């Protein structure tokens with residue numbers, strides 16, 4: 001098993017943690033486009049981040065992380081569902097991506113949007129500037145600014161593995177004194193800061209936790225598997241055509257020489273619709289529900 005998240009809990013304090021490891025799903029995402037290494041790294045960190053964020057929320061639906069900038073990487077987008085299915089994509093200007101470039105060079109003055117889209121209930125969105133030295137730092141800053149539980153991220157990816165760790169301070173229960181809580185949080189996060197990219201990328205979860213927290217009582221829970229899965233479908237593509245309206249869909253058909261092809265950018269799947277298909281889509285006055293337009 002190469003793709004999973006795994007929670008851990010400190011027994012004597014109110015801090016929880018989670019580790020994520022992505023191999024196969026990361027490979028699936030990278031296989032769709034010839035990403036240069038720095039872009040592949042960022043995309044891996046983003047996949048790890050989304051997988052960890054899903055574990056901090058109690059919801060049934062989709063979490064979307066979207067980073068935008070006017071630099072070499074205009075868009076990074078990753079989705080992770082509450083069923084732990086991930087997909088992701090990056091847009092980039094190959095000529096502007098220099099070897100070894102980090103977040104700042106690739107996405108100057110960028111912003112990061114976090115969207116939680118539950119199957120039922122209100123959609124929630126938060127935005128943070130990509131100001132930190134890394135995606136992990138920017139995400140940690142997001143939690144600082146949004147009055148949520150103090151949360152820190154550590155994210156690393158090398159084009160083969162994407163790894164991440166999260167620590168989150170829970171409401172006071174076992175440890176009630178505010179000063180002791182703060183000191184404990186500082187202690188645990190300072191130790192986590194000593195973890196290098198090589199260590200997190202190269203070691204299993206037990207070893208990572210032992211290396212960092214062998215003096216603490218830590219409980220590691222069962223892993224939860226993560227898969228790559230694209231949520232595109234012929235039906236969704238059909239819905240998108242229906243939502244254009246009959247006239248625009250017909251115009252598109254003319255422009256495309258009689259065969260409208262919709263490409264999924266996440267997985268490269270192609271859905272094509274000829275004149276008969278499109279006539280059928282609108283046969284009932286466009287009765288296919290045009291509700292899903294996520295692509």
Ligand SMILES: [Zn+2]
Nearest residue numbers: 230232264267
């Ligand atoms: Zn797809």
